[in-house]
Amino acid sequence: MPVTFLLYLKIHLSLWSLGANWNYSLCVLQIIIITVYLGTGPAPVHGVLFLLFIGLEFLRIAGAWRISGLTQSNRQLEDEQKQLNDTFRVVRSERHDFLKHISALHFMLEHDEIREAKMYLNDLVDGYEETNLSIRGERGSAAGILHDMYRKGRKVGIEMIYDLDMPLSTLPLSDKDLVTLLGNLLSNSLEACEEFQKHKGKQAEISLQFYKRSGLYMLICKNDSLEIPPHIVDKLYASYGHTTKTGTHEGLGTMMIDDVVKKHGGYLDFIHKNETFMVKIKFPAVH
Incomplete structure (x- = not known):
């Protein structure tokens, strides 16, 4: 039994991902097994009890791994969806404002505000370049992660x-x-x-x-x-x-x-x- 607990301490996994109810239920079963084990003299049934105890522990570990993996996958999908939504919102807003930018540039050029028009255009190109680098030819999943990371990097x-x-x-x-x-x-x-x-x-x-x-x-x-x-x-x-x-x-x-x-x-x-x-x-x- 002590060997099992030593192995338990070395596992790089939060077993509480199973939830309190499952962990407590498995612990109660293991306590019952230990009680029966200690309450009987040496007998072949000891081997069965030991294997049963080990089996419950492996069941706990396997369940925790499974739930932890599913939780991580779900979190990743939520992040991916958020990135896609953010990218779509940026592209949509840029498309929506495109004609407004053209009108602003047209006004500046008509009034010979060449310097102001160049500065405005440079800022505009920088913004479009950020989006274009991320989404050019990419599937939605790749475009989302590339745009999100690009934005985070430039922000800092x-x-x-x-x-x-x-x-x-x-x-x-x-x-x-x-x-x-x-x-x-x-x-x-x-x-x-x-x-x-x-x-x-x-x-x-x-x-x-x-x-x-x-x-x-x-x-x-x-x-x-x-x-x-x-x-x-x-x-x-x-x-x-x-x-x-x-x-x-x-x-x-x-x-x-x-x-x-x-x-x-x-x-x-x-x-x-x-x-x-x-x-x-x-x-x-x-x-």
Whole structure:
């Protein structure tokens, strides 16, 4: 029995995701089993009771994993829906105001306000460029996550560069896997860049490249980063529970990226050098 509790303490999972009722019910059953176990002398039934106790514990763990996964998927879908709604709202508002902008420019040019017209046009182009970089040729899921991350980066002063030879939606991934991959890659980069700006006092940069070469899709995400301890870098994508962030982060993002890459027969490599962190992912160009 003590071995079971030692294993229980080492599980990186909140078993309370099962809910209080299920946990209390399983605990009551296990207490009954322990009571019967201690109340009888050595007998073959002890083996059955031990296996029953272990079985209930594995049932608790499996149920918690399942519910935790469903909760995370639901949260991801809610985030994706919000991103899509935000992107649609931006595109709709830009389309709605387009004629108003043309009228304003026409008025300035008619009154020879050339300098003012140039400044107005530059601001207008910058706004349209932000949206165009995110949604050009992309499926809704990819457009939503790209636009959301671009907006978040620019909001905190991070230089965001999308160098995409083709839409990221070209990747042979489901919408769910594509959002998981892009969302975690860019979220990790944003957090690293915010820390970099905070400690270095200078602007950080994120670049996302995507192109196809020799039958392979190449996805490269590069960002400025503070120094990362070697013992964390060595195991960052190799196993669960390693993270460069402070606080209570569990390293789930890197694990989810690695899971998606392996699921689709891809290859992941990364390097940290001279305050730059780069992740290079290759997918075979097959559907």
